[in-house]
Amino acid sequence: MKIDPNYPTLRESNIGGLELIKRGKVRDVYRFDEGRLFFVTTDRISTHDVVYKDCIPHKGFGLTQTTIYAFNNTEDIVENHFLKSPDPNAMVVLETEQYPVEVIVRGILTGSAWRAYQKDGEVCGIKLPKGMKKNQKLDKPIITPSTKAETGHDVNITGSRARELVGSVWDEIEKVAIELFERGDYLASKQGGMLADTKFEFGKRGKYDLILTDEALTHDSSRYLNIEDWKTSFEGETEPDWIDKQLVRNYSEDLGFTGDGEPPILPEQIITGAAIRVLEVYHLLSGEELELPEEPPTNRRIARNLRKVVVKS
Ligand SMILES: Nc1ncnc2c1ncn2[C@@H]1O[C@H](COP(=O)(O)OP(=O)(O)O)[C@@H](O)[C@H]1O
Ligand SMILES: [Mg+2]
Incomplete structure (x- = not known):
């Protein structure tokens, strides 16, 4: 268009x-x-x-x-x-x-997670294998929560800190967030795309203690790639064409x-x-x-x- x-x-x-x-x-x-x-x-x-x-x-x-x-x-x-x-x-x-945590799910090691891994070998308390490369696919998606800052930048936290902030519903949030990520990735794969990472927000109301809120799987909350483009660029160690806000950044x-x-x-x-x-x-x-x-x-x-x-x- x-x-x-x-x-x-x-x-x-x-x-x-x-x-x-x-x-x-x-x-x-x-x-x-x-x-x-x-x-x-x-x-x-x-x-x-x-x-x-x-x-x-x-x-x-x-x-x-x-x-x-x-x-x-x-x-x-x-x-x-x-x-x-x-x-x-x-x-x-x-x-x-709203639960005061942004639930970020990653399938690819990139962005701030890549920078954290380079520095400490881990992301939000999750230890990752040695020798990973930028934009490498993770064995399975990981959750890297952050706190929702009213002003300024969100701060990365560990899963156990997130559990302290939201309570025992955190276990269910993690399970649901991974399933949502996998659904988005599956839907995109039918068009030759893949979901690199995404952010979800959840809230509660009355007897419902887990409701997906805000936006979901959008250009603003997610990074997508074309699978072929990702493969070629990963092998050639170049940057893929991110289908997100990366070009503005x-x-x-x-x-x-x-x-x-x-x-x-x-x-x-x-x-x-x-x-x-x-x-x-x-x-x-x-x-x-x-x-x-x-x-x-x-x-x-x-x-x-x-x-x-x-x-x-
Ligand atoms: N169902 C909901 N009930 C109350 N607040 C919500 C709900 N869904 C999303 N929100 C909040 O509404 C706001 C949406 O506006 P947005 O432009 O995304 O704000 P932000 O700058 O905080 O990202 C966010 O603060 C989000 O947390
Ligand atoms: Mg928002």
Whole structure:
């Protein structure tokens, strides 16, 4: 698909009539009603936990659709918070009490895990075999939890620290997270892709002590690769073409941005490259191309779609 870098984007939603609870890095969270939230996924992009001035066309749409696809295809593994999607960029979700841990599952030794391994031979307290190479596939997926920092950067912790923070449900979280990872990897493999790593968040509510929340298996929370590309680059010791935010990260790091101060303005080819990858992740998971909505994501469109469900429910 050809991406128009000037396609109208949604940087900040403003949905009159609903109380804004939080503007996250990507999502604007509103109160829908008692016990339910209205999640608007914007086109904002962040790396190093900092939000850029530029937006990525179709990102909020792609993330929302990928998450819904992922939820619909993992319901046999765990409950999730999704209730309905009144607008292509929005979801009504069950409000949960979030467990204060980000559950990162890795199938490949890369990124911060690779850096930790090089330094200490282990990642989040998990000892790995000697002599592993960058981007090598792990024998089996591992969980490297981190704490959800309100501001600043997330901090890696060990599994036993995570268990102290969330309680005995941690054992179930680990089991479910591995199954979710394997499902994502399996779905991507049908399109010649693989899941390198991903992050899940979980919450609890009432008698449900384990609910998959937030987003799942998206361009923002995951790294995907093409299997053939990974094999060739691993053998040739070059970097594969990451189907994630890596090209934005690389662009900024080459300019010296590592999270302090203002992030750079992104050139057109980085913006369109990121947009293509957002849509490619949906294709990798589902085997289908996303059809773009006729109307760009505007506050008017979202408010209009919201009105329809509020009147009905
Ligand atoms: N079901 C839920 N109930 C309450 N909070 C949730 C739920 N699902 C996700 N959240 C929280 O909503 C926010 C989503 O916005 P996001 O842009 O991802 O924020 P962040 O910058 O913290 O990543 C996150 O803080 C996430 O933990
Ligand atoms: Mg988030």
